[in-house]
Amino acid sequence: MELAFTPRQRAFRAEVRAWLADNVPRTPLASYDTREGFEQHREWERRLFDARLSMVMWPEALGGRGCDLIEWLIFEEEYYASGAPLRVNQNGQLLLGPTLMEFGTEAQKQRFLPRMASSEDMWAQGWSEPNAGSDMAAITSKAIREGDHYVLNGQKTWSTRAIYADWLFGLFRSDPASSRHHGLSFLTVPLDSPGVTIRPIRALNGKEAFAEIFFDDVRVPVENRIGDEGKGWHVAMATAGFERGLLLRSPGRFQHTTRRLVALYQAHREVADRDPAIRDAVCESWMGAEAYALSAYHTVGRLAKGARIGDEASTNKIVWSELDLKMHETAMRILGARGELVAEAPEAEDGASWLEGFLFAQAGPIYAGTNEIQRNIIAERMLGLPKS
Amino acid sequence: MDFTFTDDQLAFREAVSRFLMTEAAPEMLREIWDTDVGRSPDLRHKIAEQGLTALSVPESLGGLGMDDVAWSLMTQELGYYAIPDSLADTAYVAAGLIAALPETVAKREERLCAIADGSIRIAVGHPVNPFVADAQPADLLLLAHGDEVHAVPRALVDVIANPSVDHSRRLGRVVWEPNSATRVAAGEAGRALWAATLERGVLSAAGQLLGLAQRMLDLSVDYTAQRKQFGKPIGSFQAVKHHLADVATRIEFAKPVLYRAAHALAHGEAGVAVRVSHAKLACGEAAWLAARHGIQVHGAMGYTWEVDLQMFMKRAWALDASWGDRGFHKTRVAGFVLGDAAALGPGRTFEE
Numbered sequence: 138m139e140l141a142f143t144p145r146q147r148a149f150r151a152e153v154r155a156w157l158a159d160n161v162p163r164t165p166l167a168s169y170d171t172r173e174g175f176e177q178h179r180e181w182e183r184r185l186f187d188a189r190l191s192m193v194m195w196p197e198a199l200g201g202r203g204c205d206l207i208e209w210l211i212f213e214e215e216y217y218a219s220g221a222p223l224r225v226n227q228n229g230q231l232l233l234g235p236t237l238m239e240f241g242t243e244a245q246k247q248r249f250l251p252r253m254a255s256s257e258d259m260w261a262q263g264w265s266e267p268n269a270g271s272d273m274a275a276i277t278s279k280a281i282r283e284g285d286h287y288v289l290n291g292q293k294t295w296s297t298r299a300i301y302a303d304w305l306f307g308l309f310r311s312d313p314a315s316s317r318h319h320g321l322s323f324l325t326v327p328l329d330s331p332g333v334t335i336r337p338i339r340a341l342n343g344k345e346a347f348a349e350i351f352f353d354d355v356r357v358p359v360e361n362r363i364g365d366e367g368k369g370w371h372v373a374m375a376t377a378g379f380e381r382g383l384l385l386r387s388p389g390r391f392q393h394t395t396r397r398l399v400a401l402y403q404a405h406r407e408v409a410d411r412d413p414a415i416r417d418a419v420c421e422s423w424m425g426a427e428a429y430a431l432s433a434y435h436t437v438g439r440l441a442k443g444a445r446i447g448d449e450a451s452t453n454k455i456v457w458s459e460l461d462l463k464m465h466e467t468a469m470r471i472l473g474a475r476g477e478l479v480a481e482a483p484e485a486e487d488g489a490s491w492l493e494g495f496l497f498a499q500a501g502p503i504y505a506g507t508n509e510i511q512r513n514i515i516a517e518r519m520l521g522l523p524k525s
Numbered sequence: 526m527d528f529t530f531t532d533d534q535l536a537f538r539e540a541v542s543r544f545l546m547t548e549a550a551p552e553m554l555r556e557i558w559d560t561d562v563g564r565s566p567d568l569r570h571k572i573a574e575q576g577l578t579a580l581s582v583p584e585s586l587g588g589l590g591m592d593d594v595a596w597s598l599m600t601q602e603l604g605y606y607a608i609p610d611s612l613a614d615t616a617y618v619a620a621g622l623i624a625a626l627p628e629t630v631a632k633r634e635e636r637l638c639a640i641a642d643g644s645i646r647i648a649v650g651h652p653v654n655p656f657v658a659d660a661q662p663a664d665l666l667l668l669a670h671g672d673e674v675h676a677v678p679r680a681l682v683d684v685i686a687n688p689s690v691d692h693s694r695r696l697g698r699v700v701w702e703p704n705s706a707t708r709v710a711a712g713e714a715g716r717a718l719w720a721a722t723l724e725r726g727v728l729s730a731a732g733q734l735l736g737l738a739q740r741m742l743d744l745s746v747d748y749t750a751q752r753k754q755f756g757k758p759i760g761s762f763q764a765v766k767h768h769l770a771d772v773a774t775r776i777e778f779a780k781p782v783l784y785r786a787a788h789a790l791a792h793g794e795a796g797v798a799v800r801v802s803h804a805k806l807a808c809g810e811a812a813w814l815a816a817r818h819g820i821q822v823h824g825a826m827g828y829t830w831e832v833d834l835q836m837f838m839k840r841a842w843a844l845d846a847s848w849g850d851r852g853f854h855k856t857r858v859a860g861f862v863l864g865d866a867a868a869l870g871p872g873r874t875f876e877e
Contacts, residue, residue, distance in 0.1 A: 138594055138788055139527045140875045146526060150872070207526050214871035389871035396870035399862060416863070420855060423862045423869065424782075424803050430874045431528070431781035438529035452774040509763070515773055516766030520746050523761040 142211075149204070150211045156188055157219035165488070169225045170344035175259075175301040178225035182256035192230055192254040195238075199246060200254030206437040213387035220393075228297060229253045229260025231384045233306045236323070240364040240372050249325070261299035261328065263307025263350060264373070266292055271510050273308075274317040274370070278352060280309035280324055282366075285359050287311065287324060289332075289352040295504075299348035300337045302328055308369045321369035325361045332356075341496045383437075383450070385505060386457040388430035394464050394494070395426040401471055401491070409471045418467040425460040432456075448518035451511045458501030458508060465495035526875070528781070530598065538598040542605070544575055549606040551833040557609040558692040558836070564646075564662050568610055573643020577612065581620035582641040586634060588620075593725070597732050597787035604736025607840045609693035611648070611659040613729045615640060619647035619667055622674070622722045630709050632676070636665070650699055651722055653849050660684045660697035667722075670703040672715035677707045691839040724790050724801045726848040731786070731805040734812040735779055737841045741815035742772045744834050745822050752824075759822070768818040775814050779807035785874075799861040802854035809851065812841035 142150070166181065167174030185191040186200060193212045195201025204212065224230070230253055237246055252258040269275040278291025293307060305326045312320030328335065332355035337345035364372035402409055402419045409415045432453070436446055468491040469476040476492060478485040485492075502508040516522045530538075548571050557565050572578060580599065582588020591599075596617050603613055620640050626633050639645035648663035660666060661684050668675045668682075684697035710718050746769060749760030759765050786804035789797040816838040820827035827834050845851070861867055 138530065138784070140788055142526050142876070211872075218871040388874075392869075392871040392873075399867070399869055403863070416859065417855065420859045420862050424806065424858065427803065427874060428778045428782050428807060430871075431785050432778050434526070434528040434874070435781040435784065438527050441527070442529060449773075449777055452777045455770075455774050456778055509767070512767040512770035513763065515770035516760075520742075520769055520773055522746060522750060522766055522769070523758045525761045525763060525766075 146207060146211060149208055150215060153190065153212050153215040154219070156190065157215060157221055160184060160188070161219050161221045166222045168342075168344060168493075169223065170298065170340065170342065170346040172301055175225060175298065178222055179256045179259065181222050182224070182226060186255035191256070192234065195234070195250065195254060200251040206440060207434075210387065210389075210433060210437060214389040214392070217387075217389035217393035225298070226253065226256045226259050227385065228262045229258065229304070229306075232262060233260055233325075235384070236306075236363060236372060236375070239375060240323075244360070245363065258304050259298075259302045261296045261302035261305045261348075261350075263293040263296055263305045263326070265295045267294055267349075270295075271507055276308055276310055276321060278307075278309050279313060280311045280322055280357070281313065282311060282359070283356075286356045287322070287359065287362070289324075289326065289355040289357060292349060292351050294349040295338075295347050296350055297347045299328070299350055300335050300345055304328060305350065306363070308373055311366055311369075315367070318370040320367050321373075322366050323363040323369035323372040324357055325363065326352075326355065326357050330355050330357070341499060342493060383433055383453055386453075386461075388426065388433045391426040391429055391457065391460055391464070394461070395423050398422055398464050398468055398471075401468055401486075405471050408473060412470065415467060415470055418463065418470075422460070422464045422467060425456070425463065429453075429456055429460060448514060451514040451519070454505060454511045455502075455508050455515075458498075461494075461498045461501050465491060465498040469495050528784070528875075530594075530784075534595060534598060537595070538602060541575075541577065541599060541602045544571075545602055545606040545608060548572075549608045551836065554607060554609055554693065554836055562662055563693055563695045564610060564659075568608070569612075569643060569646075572610065572612055578616045578643040579641035581617050581624065582637050583624060586637045586641060588637070588641045593728060593787040593791040594784065597728065597783050600729050600732025601736035601739070601783075604733030604738075604840070604844075605740045607693070607737065607740070607837050611646075613733070614649050614658060614726075615645070615647045617729055618649050618722060618725045621725045622649070622667060622718055623647075623676075625718055625721065626709055627714075633709075636676075649722065649726065651719065651726055651848070653723055653726075653853070654847060656687050656696035657684075657699045658847070659695050660699050661686060661695050666699065666701075668699065668701060668703075668707075669719060670708075672712055672719070673703065673708050674710040674715045674718050675701075675703055675707040676709045677701055681707070689839075689843055691836075691843040693836075693840070694843050723848070724797055727801050727805050727854075728783070728786055728790060730844045730848045731783055731801070731808040734805075734808040734841060734844050735776065735783055737837050737844070738772065738776050738779075738808070738811040738815040741812070741819040741834060741837050741841070742769060742776065744837070745769055745772075745815075745819045748826070749822050765822050768822055772811070772815045772818050775807075775811040779804075779811045782807045796861070798857050802849070802857040805849065805854050806851060806858070809845040813845060816841050 166177040169175050169178045189202045192201040193204040194209045196203055237249055264273055266276055280287040280289050305328055308321045309324055310320055311322035332353040334351040335348050337348045340346035398419055478489055480489040517524055579588040580591045584590040600613055623636050646663045648657050648659045648666045650657040650666055650668040652669045663679055666677045668677050682699050682701040684699055687696045687698055689696050749765050750758050752759050783804045786800040789800040819834055823834055826832045
């Protein structure tokens with residue numbers, strides 16, 4: 138156990154901190170769930186990319202700078218501490234990116250990854266269907282091979298920011314006679330392809346934050362397939378575990394929220410202390426965020442020593458989603474009767490950021506595999522309990 | 526930056542686990558529960574033979590010179606097997622106090638050597654605990670009189686037994702009169718010794734609680750994988766799975782908190798009190814959830830004397846409020862988090 142950072146790690150932290158101090162927009166960007174905000178965030182991502190800070194862990198040849206996981210944690214800490222905008226292209230960068238690294242051909246990596254790192258290409262995901270949510274193996278959208286193309290028909294849903302995005306990746310049934318996990322292929326689809334129709338779905342925050350996507354004889358070249366034909370489930374699952382937990386939600390995010398929560402409590406202490414549970418919840422939020430960070434460093438250290446992080450990664454998803462809820466619920470209780478005010482309200486506190494975060498936190502235990510599914514995974518694969 | 530254990534540390538833990546698996550089986554635990562003294566000289570002898578009494582004693586005195594980080598693994602094993610022996614009180618908590626005394630203090634070296642070879646039991650009467658664990662069978666008691674530290678032979682104190690729900694915890698109210706012959710530290714030095722002893726005692730309880738949580742989870746997994754209802758193992762039902770998944774999650778996220786606190790204590794970091802209290806709260810909550818969900822998934826069997834779960838639950842319930850109850854530790858955490866000087870936010874987990 139050696140808990141000091143190396144001079145190289147310290148230098149990297151200092152560099153990131155200095156760059157962010159000079160470059161983070163002084164006024165917050167518009168919500169990335171709007172067209173205007175989406176493009177503002179794309180512009181911000183471009184600046185990050187130009188400084189080689191967009192995807193720090195990726196190899197230099199693909200637009201990154203070859204950082205290890207500790208350096209990535211440092212980057213994330215500095216990123217959130219600086220109050221920088223949330224990352225708009227994470228479906229691509231954090232979910233498809235690692236998949237391409239593992240399963241993509243050299244040509245596919247060159248074609249997709251640098252443009253993903255710079256957010257010239259923004260990605261939406263195409264997993265869920267109206268009847269394939271938690272039971273994702275029930276996918277029915279088809280990709281029928283015709284020569285050097287697949288012809289796509291079917292429907293995807295809950296695709297985050299798909300009305301603004303450029304590309305989609307997802308699973309399609311390429312063997313019409315197959316069922317469940319078999320016969321699926323992992324495809325990338327330009328969203329301006331003829332036959333693609335995108336209908337926005339308004340989310341809890343009133344914005345068109347996700348969409349349903351219809352495919353009507355959409356032709357996709359075979360070279361857009363990631364991994365082998367019919368092996369899409371394997372491709373999709375291989376990168377789900379660790380990334381789902383840690384990469385998607387790094388500890389810095391929650392530690393930053395905790396700091397804001399403590400400040401909010403301090404500012405409203407006289408009112409908040411009328412409910413002793415609030416003070417307790419504020420302290421528990423700090424402990425929860427700290428435990429999450431410690432777990433990340435412990436895990437990353439074990440990975441660096443060659444350990445394989447198995448199914449305990451599913452515990453991450455439960456912890457961060459519940460922590461996010463707890464922190465925002467606590468903030469709402471501190472704000473009391475003013476907590477309901479939306480951004481347009483003249484007396485809204487901090488631009489209604491706590492309310493926005495509270496609404497988004499409701500989705501945490503649902504997306505990226507519901508927490509009930511995660512508990513099943515923990516029970517069956519980590520504890521070895523029998524399948525239901 | 527490497528927040529992991531060395532292969533040697535992990536191999537040591539594995540060896541301790543294998544030893545206790547054989548020597549501290551539940552049947553033995555039950556036997557000792559039923560004895561008057563509640564301690565087995567035979568078990569203590571075997572523990573000493575393995576060198577486990579010598580972990581904290583400096584190498585110059587024949588010990589292994591291990592630090593709090595190693596103990597954070599060791600105490601988990603002691604908890605996992607709920608050993609009916611207050612080994613950690615003598616070999617970790619008391620050993621740390623005595624080792625920190627100036628070398629000029631009489632009998633310092635002799636006592637450390639006796640700890641190392643397993644020939645002495647020492648009970649620690651820290652003021653945070655209303656009762657002294659193992660006061661009755663102890664050879665020597667470390668007792669507080671204000672800031673003073675007294676090392677008092679058993680013959681000079683009266684012990685009024687206060688039986689606990691955990692039969693292998695032997696609590697006593699100690700009645701004694703301080704005198705200058707037993708005093709080994711006073712004033713600022715005494716205050717510092719008691720403060721450091723508190724952190725060590727808390728961390729010892731925290732590690733044991735985490736080990737207990739893991740044992741109760743393992744017992745519950747075994748039971749629910751075997752027990753059938755509706756023609757299936759009850760562990761295949763989601764309601765049961767989710768109870769146990771929640772326990773597993775709580776344990777996973779308490780571990781690194783314990784390790785961070787152990788490192789802070791071993792290196793005398795400024796924020797040690799908050800780290801240690803955080804560890805105690807996290808490990809205590811994991812243990813209580815493991816007990817609550819453990820008894821639930823055991824059904825009526827869990828409410829019996831006959832099923833082993835009860836011994837681990839009772840140890841967990843008892844240890845949770847030892848070395849400072851939750852209010853004590855929450856107050857220490859709140860004092861930091863809500864205090865003016867708190868370094869909060871990303872990037873402060875390892876450096877202030």
